[in-house]
Amino acid sequence: MHRSGRETLLAVLVLCAGCSTPAAAPPPREITALEYRWGAQGEWSPLGSLNQQPPGRGGATALDVRFTLPAVDCIDPAVMLTQSNYLKQANIAGRAAALTGGLFPVLTSEAGKTVELRFESTQLMREGTIFAGCHSALRRFDSSSDIGALWVAFALIGTGIALGVLALRGGAEARLLASCALFCSTVGLLTFQQTSTSHELSPVPLPALRAVRDVAAFIYPGAFAAFVGFAVPKRGRWLFIGTYVMTAALAAAVAADLAGLYSLRASARFAALLTLGIILAVPVHLARNAKPDASARTRLVG
Numbered sequence: 276m277h278r279s280g281r282e283t284l285l286a287v288l289v290l291c292a293g294c295s296t297p298a299a300a301p302p303p304r305e306i307t308a309l310e311y312r313w314g315a316q317g318e319w320s321p322l323g324s325l326n327q328q329p330p331g332r333g334g335a336t337a338l339d340v341r342f343t344l345p346a347v348d349c350i351d352p353a354v355m356l357t358q359s360n361y362l363k364q365a366n367i368a369g370r371a372a373a374l375t376g377g378l379f380p381v382l383t384s385e386a387g388k389t390v391e392l393r394f395e396s397t398q399l400m401r402e403g404t405i406f407a408g409c410h411s412a413l414r415r416f417d418s419s420s421d422i423g424a425l426w427v428a429f430a431l432i433g434t435g436i437a438l439g440v441l442a443l444r445g446g447a448e449a450r451l452l453a454s455c456a457l458f459c460s461t462v463g464l465l466t467f468q469q470t471s472t473s474h475e476l477s478p479v480p481l482p483a484l485r486a487v488r489d490v491a492a493f494i495y496p497g498a499f500a501a502f503v504g505f506a507v508p509k510r511g512r513w514l515f516i517g518t519y520v521m522t523a524a525l526a527a528a529v530a531a532d533l534a535g536l537y538s539l540r541a542s543a544r545f546a547a548l549l550t551l552g553i554i555l556a557v558p559v560h561l562a563r564n565a566k567p568d569a570s571a572r573t574r575l576v577g
Contacts, residue, residue, distance in 0.1 A: 302408065302412065302416075303355070303406040303407065303408030303409075303412055303413055303416050304345060304347075304406060304407050304408055305404060305405070305406055306342050306345070306354075306405040306406065306407055307323055307324070308321075308342060308343070309321070309322040309323070309324075309325070309340055309341070309342050309405070310322060310340070310341050310342070311329045311338060311339065311340045311341075312338075312339050313329070313331060313332050313333065313335035313337070313338055313339075314333075314335035314336075314337055315337055315339055319341065322340065324404070325340065325356075325401070325402040325403065325404070325405070326401060326402070326403070326404065327401055328399055328400050328401050336395055336396060336397050337393060337394070337395050338361075338393070338394040338395075338400055339391060339392070339393055339394075340391070340392045340394070341389055341390060341391045341392070342389070342390055342405065343387060343388070343389060343390075344367065344381060344385055344386055344387065344388050344389070344390050344407065345386065345407050346383075346386035346387070347381075347383070347386070347407055347408055347409060349408075349409035349410075349412075350383070351380065351409055351410040351411065352380070352381050352382070352383055352386075352407065352408070352409065352410070353378060353379060353380045353381060353407075353408065353409070353410040353413055354372075354378070354379055354381055354390065354405065354406070354407050355377055355378045355405070355406045355407075355408070355413040355416075356377030356378075356392075356402055356403050356404070356405055357377065357403030357404045357405075357406065358377070358402055358403030358404075359376055359377025359402060359403065360396070360400075360401075360402060360485075361394040361395060361396040361398070361400055361402070362374065362377055362392060362393075362394055362402070363393050363394065363395045364392075364393045365379050365390065365391070365392050365393075366390070366391045366393075367381055367382075367385050367388055367389075367390050367391075368385060368388040368389060370385075376481075377402075377403065378410075378413065378414075380410060381407075397538065397541075398538065398540050398541060421470040421472045424466055424467075424469065424470050425467065425470055425472070425476075427463075427466055428463045428464070428466040428467035428470070429463070429467075430463070431459045431460070431462050431463030431466065432459070432460055432463035432464065432467070433463075434456075434459045434463075435455075435456045435457070435458075435459035435460030435461075435463060436456070436460070437456075438452050438453075438455050438456035438459060439452075439453065439456035439460070441456075442456055450501075450505050451502065451505040451506060454498045454499075454501040454502040454505060455498075455502045457494055457495070457498035458495050458498040458499045458502055461491035461494045461495035461498065462491075462495050464487055464488065464491045465488055465491050465492065465495070468484055468485065468487070468488040469488075485540070486539060488543075489528075489539045489540055489542070489543040490525065490529075490539070492543040492546040492547065492550075493521050493522075493524055493525035493528065493543070493546045494521070494525065496517070496521055496546070496549065496550040496553045496554075497517060497518040497519075497520075497521030497522055497525075497553075498518070499553065499557070500514045500515065500517040500518045500521075500553050500556070500557065501514070501515060501518045503557050503560065503561070503574065504518070504560075506570060506574060507560065507561060507564050507568055507570060507571045507574065509564050509567075509568065510560070510563060510564065511560060513556070513560075514553075514556060514557070514560055517549075517552065517553045517556060520549060521546070521549060521553075524542075524545065524546060524549060525546075527542075528542035528543070528545075528546075558575060561574050561575040562575060
């Protein structure tokens with residue numbers, strides 16, 4: 276083969292190799308230059324993060340946030356909010372974007388234009404971090420950040436189901452197994468709901484998943500108190516008082532929500548306060564029984 280022919284073949288091979296190896300997508304870019312306003316009126320104010328509710332809310336139920344869309348070097352640019360609880364709409368220079376949870380595509384020609392996000396809720400509004408990048412890279416980033424929590428959530432839910440099946444068989448330890456099953460399942464559901472990909476993996480709609488989360492916030496501390504009470508029964512009657520209190524609080528919260536008096540989400544905050552009491556009561560109970568009861572000593576260390 277002549278030298279010119281070899282050079283031509285080599286050039287073709289180099290070009291083909293370059294075509295078969297796609298360039299790596301640039302990493303997602305965090306957007307921190309934000310502005311906000313409450314109630315769709317008033318002046319825009321600078322905002323560094325949505326992880327905390329912006330000040331000056333008053334009685335407003337709508338929060339507007341805007342930023343300038345940066346240029347993304349790919350054919351499928353998108354914007355992602357890592358934790359999206361109350362995002363209702365996204366507009367890019369007046370164009371309504373198609374939302375999938377906290378992710379929505381943008382056009383390459385829209386770089387430099389203003390993106391406006393609208394959040395609506397009567398609850399405390401704390402969202403996630405805003406990123407811009409390639410759609411595929413954002414998906415990978417979102418999934419990788421949740422993988423550990425998802426494994427823990429699925430393990431807890433699976434353990435709860437297995438314990439529940441064992442409890443249905445009856446026997447002396449049925450109540451112990453049932454309370455532990457409730458605890459594992461509800462903590463698993465809470466962990467799952469707190470991941471940013473839960474809305475894509477859950478077979479139930481997002482509002483229903485949030486309601487399950489709020490109910491679980493009442494159940495798991497009561498189930499935990501009952502589990503310890505059954506495992507270390509000596510002088511454990513007062514632990515079951517905590518279980519009864521959490522059950523009564525859940526019934527009151529659901530009734531208030533159905534009557535339109537107080538939302539279940541807001542009531543779940545009070546569940547957290549009641550949980551603190553149980554967290555203090557359990558180690559005290561175990562410490563009181565640690566000397567005569569080996570299982571109390573083991574659970575106290577745990």
